[in-house]
Amino acid sequence: MPSADPPPREPDVLPQPYLLFLGDIVEPAYAKTAFGLRDWARERCIGEFACADGKVSVGLPSLTPAQAHSAGAGSLVIGVANPGGRIPDSWLPSLLQALEAGLDLVGGMHARLGGIAVLREAAARLGRRLIDVREPPRELPMASGRKRSGKRLLTVGTDCAIGKKYTALVLSRAFARRGIDVDFRATGQTGILIAGRGIPMDAVVSDFAAGAAEALSPDAGADHWDVIEGQGSLFHPAYAGVSLALLHGSQPDVIVVCHEHGRAHVLGYPDYPLPGVEDTIELALRLGRRTNPAIRCAGVSLNTATLAPDQAARVIAAEGERLGCAVADPMREGAALDRLVEACLA
């Protein structure tokens, strides 16, 4: 393994604003990506566009690709997450229409836009780009371990799919509301579409994973915060390596540990009990100290979606008492969440 390389460059920015593509779906649940973009990146979304027989709207202005291009749109973003992550043939006329209108195409599905010959040919002919956000940048540095300027927060999970992205988004927004200079730093495809840039950590070659995390949050002003979307878990039998590379490369000053109330086992791994929140805090701090000796845990983000509001409030208060730190559900605004935000900035 070679040693330290040049300093990290910031990841490229996706062409914006977006026209959100809803395909020909008739089931709103499949428009999860488009709803997420509407909710978390409204300022990047100029409108929506569907096939003639599509039945779903996310409530944005309905624009043709040509209208969107005239209004300044940079790309058509596939806002659908259908089972299997396929790009059906029925979408191709609409996607070609967008390329013809002058828009790039952006996708975060399992199927790659660049894997479809007719799109590849049209893009080449028209000088347009097909951007698959699950593809990491080609040139990533090896991690240097050099301490970077600026402040960083990383969300750390007891498991996958437990609220790390959501927590990072809520905290970023709360920081911004307080007038803080903040960037949400995305490490997965949905987050990358929301942020307009980022690096899909799980798709990076292992040797470059910590280097990718360094490149994701470059040097910044002393008061600037990067709030970094965590991935996996240090206790996950398949993804702990990704989590550790992200922790080391992120060099967080602050971690927030994300957990779901009542989840007992690793998702999809019934033989693996979920680690305790205390163990997760302790291990993340111990490992994180290697690249940032000043790392601290600001508190816990507790997903209480399965509980009624009064139950949730009791559980959150009890966990805060037990752990001796700020605990909040980022889905539930209020004093607990304010205290978690304060603890991050303390």
Added chain:
Amino acid sequence: MPSADPPPREPDVLPQPYLLFLGDIVEPAYAKTAFGLRDWARERCIGEFACADGKVSVGLPSLTPAQAHSAGAGSLVIGVANPGGRIPDSWLPSLLQALEAGLDLVGGMHARLGGIAVLREAAARLGRRLIDVREPPRELPMASGRKRSGKRLLTVGTDCAIGKKYTALVLSRAFARRGIDVDFRATGQTGILIAGRGIPMDAVVSDFAAGAAEALSPDAGADHWDVIEGQGSLFHPAYAGVSLALLHGSQPDVIVVCHEHGRAHVLGYPDYPLPGVEDTIELALRLGRRTNPAIRCAGVSLNTATLAPDQAARVIAAEGERLGCAVADPMREGAALDRLVEACLA
């Protein structure tokens, strides 16, 4: 991140025996790979072959590719590790001669054989393979975390380039001498050439890294040992993620911690002090317990190459005393090494 996939398959075997290619080098130090293969995989090496103006021999029978093919050779293996890892044009006539003679080509250099058009065309025309051992298999599973049958030993380092491969090779050979059914499992390019198969862990996409480690050492008989070549270090600012994925996926029953006497900092990272051997043992056991609760440390492999024999013996004895476990330099045969082997098998 999707969940558990089908059970791991064993990695493919390289075409053997090898004809070792020495290029046109005049400096024996550049034939490190060929010397390593001669020393550690003599039974896989049928002979050596150099360009007309080559000046280096590793002492194997000199054979033309045609002679080697007649004698049963499967491939020409590039045994040269020159600065920059390039494949110079001056080698191409010899490499083409090997393809024409019916041999596949195997390389572990930075430059890919498959990246050279004239070789690609000849291989396609002749139905030969160009095998770059730095390329991981295309189809790797996600890690399942399922406990596999058989016994496993993993060498764990305090740093890169500290003796993990060498230790695993020495232990494999010592196990075999005691009549134990053992496989050396390679995770880097040199080890893969020696073993004739393996997976280059550092080149695997992060999400599949633990799955690759699972695939590397599949289910085996209850008394079978896999001795797995470690990578990186859990304390390395760039490669700890690879090390953790390998630790989790390997599910070792036994670890041997590899350290170099006197090394004070991470190679190439002067701001990072080397972790202590005790810290390395403790952290590896703690993290390794996640996928194998029965993990234990058998002892320490201490690289004392810079010391005179009597000094080395004193240092090894003192470390054994201090740590309370078996300590040996695998380069120095004798009672200490025997005790380390016994401790592994205990």
